[in-house]
Amino acid sequence: QVQLVESGGGLVQAGGSLRLSCAASGRTFSMYFMGWFRQAPGKEREFVAAIGWSASNTYLADSVKGRFTISRDNAKNTGYLQMNSLKPEDTASYYCAAKIGGGIRDTISYNYWGQGTQVTVSS
Numbered sequence: 001q002v003q004l005v006e007s008g009g010g011l012v013q014a015g016g017s018l019r020l021s022c023a024a025s026g027r028t029f030s031m032y033f034m035g036w037f038r039q040a041p042g043k044e045r046e047f048v049a050a051i052g053w054s055a056s057n058t059y060l061a062d063s064v065k066g067r068f069t070i071s072r073d074n075a076k077n078t079g080y081l082q083m084n085s086l087k088p089e090d091t092a093s094y095y096c097a098a099k100i101g102g103g104i105r106d107t108i109s110y111n112y113w114g115q116g117t118q119v120t121v122s123s
Contacts, residue, residue, distance in 0.1 A: 001026050001027060002025070002026040002027050003024065003025045003026050003112070004022055004023070004024055004097070004098060004112055004113065004114035005022070005023045005025075005114055006022050006094065006095065006114040006115065006116060007020070007021050007023070008020040008021050009117030009118045009119045010118075011120045011121075012086055012121055012122070013121070013122050014086060014087055014088055014121055014123050015085060015086065016086050016121070017082070017083060017084045017086065018083045018086065018119060019080060019081070019083070020036070020080065020081040020083065020094055020117060021078055021079070022036075022078060022079040022080070022081075022096030022114060023078050024077045024078065024079070024098065025077065029072075029074055029077040029098075030054075030074040031053065031100065032053070032098035032099060032100060032112075033050065033051070033052055033053060033098065033100070033101075033104070034050065034051050034070075034072055034098050035048075035049065035050035035051075035096070035098075035099070035105075035110060036049045036050070036070060036079075036081045036095070036097075037094070037096075037107060037110075038090075038092035038095070038119075039092055039095070039116075040091060040093075043092075045095070045107050046061070047105040047106075047107075048060070048061050048064055048068065048081070048094070049061065049064065049068055049070035049081060050104045050105070051070045051071065051072050051079065055071065055072050055074075058070050059104050059105070063089075064083075064090075066085075067086075068081060068082065068083050068084070069081075069082040069084075070082075079096055081094070081096075083119070086119075086121045087121060088121045090119060090121050091119060091120050091121050092118075093118050093119075094116060094117050094118075094119055095113055095114055095115075095116045096113075096114045097110035097111075097112060097114070098110065098111065098112045099111050099112070
């Protein structure tokens with residue numbers, strides 16, 4: 001089992017940047033595929049980004065391509081989501097998640113979830 005804790009959320013103006021962190025504890029972090037999801041009020045949780053075990057493969061939702069970057073440092077048991085050129089529509093609670101197998105973009109494939117961190121982008 002792995003425990004995940006997100007940090008780095010906050011309030012930022014449109015066009016600004018934030019870097020979210022996801023600290024993992026428990027079983028070996030490098031065993032897990034890691035993803036970031038977000039959920040805005042009244043909306044379903046949606047895929048944002050994912051990264052493979054060795055960080056050689058990354059996946060991004062079309063809505064964040066060119067603005068967000070996902071990375072991980074297995075030595076530090078930490079994953080990151082660098083968010084640049086933020087827009088008001090990026091406002092949501094952001095969750096990191098971990099899985100062994102299954103789909104990359106499906107919430108149901110992820111076994112472990114953090115508690116979320118709020119990102120608010122003002123216009």
